[in-house]
Amino acid sequence: MKIGFQTIRNLIKTSFLGFFLISNNFCLCILGFVQRILLTFNLQEFTPQLIVFPAIAVVFGRLFCGFVCPFGIIFEWTYKLKMKMKKSKIIPKFNPKIHEKLIYLKYILLVIGLYLTFKYGFYVICTVCPIGSFVGLNGTVISFILLGLFLIGGYFIPMFFCRYFCPIGALLGLLSTKPVFKIKTNDKCTKCRLCEMNCPMQIDILNNMDEKECIRCFECVSACKKGGIKYEK
Numbered sequence: 001m002k003i004g005f006q007t008i009r010n011l012i013k014t015s016f017l018g019f020f021l022i023s024n025n026f027c028l029c030i031l032g033f034v035q036r037i038l039l040t041f042n043l044q045e046f047t048p049q050l051i052v053f054p055a056i057a058v059v060f061g062r063l064f065c066g067f068v069c070p071f072g073i074i075f076e077w078t079y080k081l082k083m084k085m086k087k088s089k090i091i092p093k094f095n096p097k098i099h100e101k102l103i104y105l106k107y108i109l110l111v112i113g114l115y116l117t118f119k120y121g122f123y124v125i126c127t128v129c130p131i132g133s134f135v136g137l138n139g140t141v142i143s144f145i146l147l148g149l150f151l152i153g154g155y156f157i158p159m160f161f162c163r164y165f166c167p168i169g170a171l172l173g174l175l176s177t178k179p180v181f182k183i184k185t186n187d188k189c190t191k192c193r194l195c196e197m198n199c200p201m202q203i204d205i206l207n208n209m210d211e212k213e214c215i216r217c218f219e220c221v222s223a224c225k226k227g228g229i230k231y232e233k
């Protein structure tokens, strides 16, 4: 039996989700480390993750979102469940004009979160982080409420949290505006737009490939049967 690329990616992400759920303090969030430095002003708090994750984003883009983040896999299941229930093969589109503006909300939330952390001297982003509710199920009341709201939103709009609210995605997005490895169409592309119809981040792949918004799920590459889209330098 041939195991497809998306099956392997889903297995990797599901394993991370399981790990987050059973561990009490395992969290790979780069923003946690950034906040710790902001709070302590101590460069001894500088950990290898603060080099490794940004470096991966600069070279490969938001691979963390596509392969590690436990919240991402929950949202993938949510929109795929809706598509199954509606017997649809096309990911529902959100109003493009609103979508194009809303994607910047997460960058604003990142700046506000870091500013408040610095000003009030506690881990503001971690306190409200819905992913925190996965770490040994130890989230705060706020994080569990937000988790519920984002899951409801995620049913109606694919990757609702990842597209518009996630400050980790925003930070990694800023680092992967021009990554070394990019998603590119080539001369085999027939402009059928099947790749765009399968993009959960609603990226205009053919006309305006926005690398900072791409979560490296490779659903577009898997969808194209012509070999018209590749991930390459």
Ligand code: SF4
Pocket (backbone or CB within 6 Å): 185, 188, 189, 190, 191, 192, 193, 194, 195, 196, 206, 223, 224, 225, 226, 227, 228, 229
């Ligand atoms: S699915 Fe493939 S052939 Fe169709 S538009 Fe996308 S890259 Fe081009």
Ligand code: SF4
Pocket (backbone or CB within 6 Å): 183, 198, 199, 200, 201, 202, 203, 205, 213, 214, 215, 216, 217, 218, 219, 220, 221
């Ligand atoms: S462009 Fe491709 S890899 Fe990027 S988010 Fe869309 S489907 Fe996933």
